[in-house]
Amino acid sequence: MRILTRLGGPVRHLFFAALALLMAFPFYWMVTSALKTNDEIWRSPPTLWPEVPLWGNFAAAWNEAPFARYMGNSIFVATSIVILQIINSGMMAYALTHMKFRLKGLFAGVILFGYMVPATAVYLPGYLVLSELHLLNSYAGLILSNCVSIFAIFLIRQAFLQVSHELVEAGEVDGASHMRILWTVLVPVTRSSFAVLALITFIDQYNNYFWPMLITKNPDLQLVSAGLRSFFVEGGAYGLQWPLIMAASAFTIAPLLLVFLLAQKTIMQSVNMTAGSSKG
């Protein structure tokens, strides 16, 4: 490793170029496999680029299962969750950082405790709670059960801690309500943390699979990961129609890669903030 550093620029470029290609290769393989005929895809050794690219495979896969619906569902659910998380983590973080009340220590402690509990471990009782509330098989259940995130509260709390308390006091002197101070003073100052929160939450929720699959059995309500997975397993697709499966995977992944390319800076920045919020 040190030898590589010593050899300097060109060698490191070669190394990283090769590595980056290697890492991105599964995506390339997905797209080129999607363009092949069923005959060609089963040929050995495999062809690096399809003889005749069948762009129609994408349309065929798109029509084979209700992917437009799945993606719409995912975008709707993810967006709703983002909005709710912004509201409740903003308010919670405000109370924890700029208000005085007796239960503060208890609330902060309970939330810290929640940080240590793996969410997936409580899916089974969570499922039973949702069924008691008659919220199974509904977006209300899916959205409400995801609307609070401990990570979000930590992230926003950390951002609010860095805002000087004088700003808040100045607002109080002016007679502004807490709500007003929160949304017109604090949130604009810390908007980059909220941007990070929105992006990370959107990506997480769009990618979410396990919990939505458990609680929404109705195919019309399925999110894109679960929809893709059922396309993969059912309909004789398992191993028989690999080009179509690859095409479907491609358009499931594409929106996220696009979001990522457009918002790379914010996402990379999130790293800084995530690490910061973990220090408490």
Place this chain on the structure above:
Amino acid sequence: MTRSKVISGLKPVLFTLPAMVPFVLFWLAPLLYVLYLSFTEWDFMSPEKTFVGLQNYADLFSNPAFYKSLKVTVLFCAGSVLPIILLGLGLALLMNRKLKGSAIYQVLLFSPWVTPTVAVSIVWSWIYEPEVGLANTVLDVLGLERIGWLQDPKWALAGVLLVTIWKSVGWAMIFYLVALRNVPSDLLEAGDLDGASAVQKFFRITLPLISPTTLFLFVVQLIQALQAYDQINVLTQGGPSGSTRTLLYLYYQSAFESFQIGEASSVAVVLVILCMLLSVFSFGVSKRTTHYQ
């Protein structure tokens, strides 16, 4: 108390309710509920839950399948967390010195992290296809023996781990890059003046200064590894012959496939306790060894 005092006393409560209500409903209550369920016998269907005390735990701790999946869990954690941290650190060190165009490399290395695990796992299951899959073709080209990547109990866990590492290594690298940039250069220059070698500088200065990042990645990746589900579900479903069945996967199979709620709940409780012990342990370690600036 005057009316206005009551109202101003209520305000913090109103501000915390939107987060606390769902938190209690979907985190705290389930946590207590799963603890209760672990002391009962129930099959999901029958109206009654029979209280059985510690029976489920006694059964669990005498069940060889439990120990097998405990072993798989430990292997999965070690096999994903250590490579992700070490490779992430290695790559970040290489990239840390000025390198033109490194932003492009960063984007490419980071991209797997933003994509849905289910979708990329499906792509990988095609790469792992035993006859014409890319993975075995590469082994052919290298003159090595073909592997039953997901079909052979000896290799299946490695196959799942490879996808897991592929997905997270770029993410860890970015964390380390940020941390390395925050290492004050005057400290390293002071090291130079004292005649420290690159290795000494790395172990004496850089490594201690980035230890909070290491700790953070360690805890986050460990908890992620304990919760891994999507890639196992798509690639192997816990098989072949239990070689990729982690504790979490065992929990879901006993809950939603064999409907033994009590037994499943006891697995969940063990998992939660494991996570809490690990978190408390690493917070303890962090207090003693990491350096915050």
